[in-house]
Amino acid sequence: MSCGFKWLMFLLQVSVLALFTACEGGGGGSDDPTVDVTGTWPGTMVMYKNSYNIAMALVQNGSDVTGVNADSSMFTGSVDGNTLYLRAESQEDGGFVRIEMQGPVENNTMSLSGSVYVELTDGTAVSGPASFNGTKR
Numbered sequence: 035m036s037c038g039f040k041w042l043m044f045l046l047q048v049s050v051l052a053l054f055t056a057c058e059g060g061g062g063g064s065d066d067p068t069v070d071v072t073g074t075w076p077g078t079m080v081m082y083k084n085s086y087n088i089a090m091a092l093v094q095n096g097s098d099v100t101g102v103n104a105d106s107s108m109f110t111g112s113v114d115g116n117t118l119y120l121r122a123e124s125q126e127d128g129g130f131v132r133i134e135m136q137g138p139v140e141n142n143t144m145s146l147s148g149s150v151y152v153e154l155t156d157g158t159a160v161s162g163p164a165s166f167n168g169t170k171r
């Protein structure tokens with residue numbers, strides 16, 4: 035494995051626990067939330083075929099969602115109907131990472147899918163699929 039690829043994998047691992055920022059415009063819908071995502075959500079994040087165990091502690095106020103990861107990184111998102119939208123952006127020493135995911139929340143489980151984009155400081159950029167599956171504790 036090249037040094038650049040190892041750095042990319044490290045950066046992806048760090049980004050999973052990185053600062054989540056607001057979803058710009060949520061999902062574009064206007065449905066009132068039909069689920070409450072408040073609680074702790076342990077689960078598995080998959081990016082580039084690599085799996086990471088993470089936990090998100092979420093608080094929902096109306097359709098707005100805020101929370102914190104195990105490393106105390108803050109994030110926000112939104113709920114539209116039973117769909118959760120999350121967007122994460124992190125500027126690290128090694129580059130920039132953005133993760134965007136959305137998906138249904140039903141029966142205290144969430145299944146989010148979307149994409150991850152990484153741009154290293156040398157200008158190398160990669161993107162690919164990302165997903166999170168978790169169950170409310």
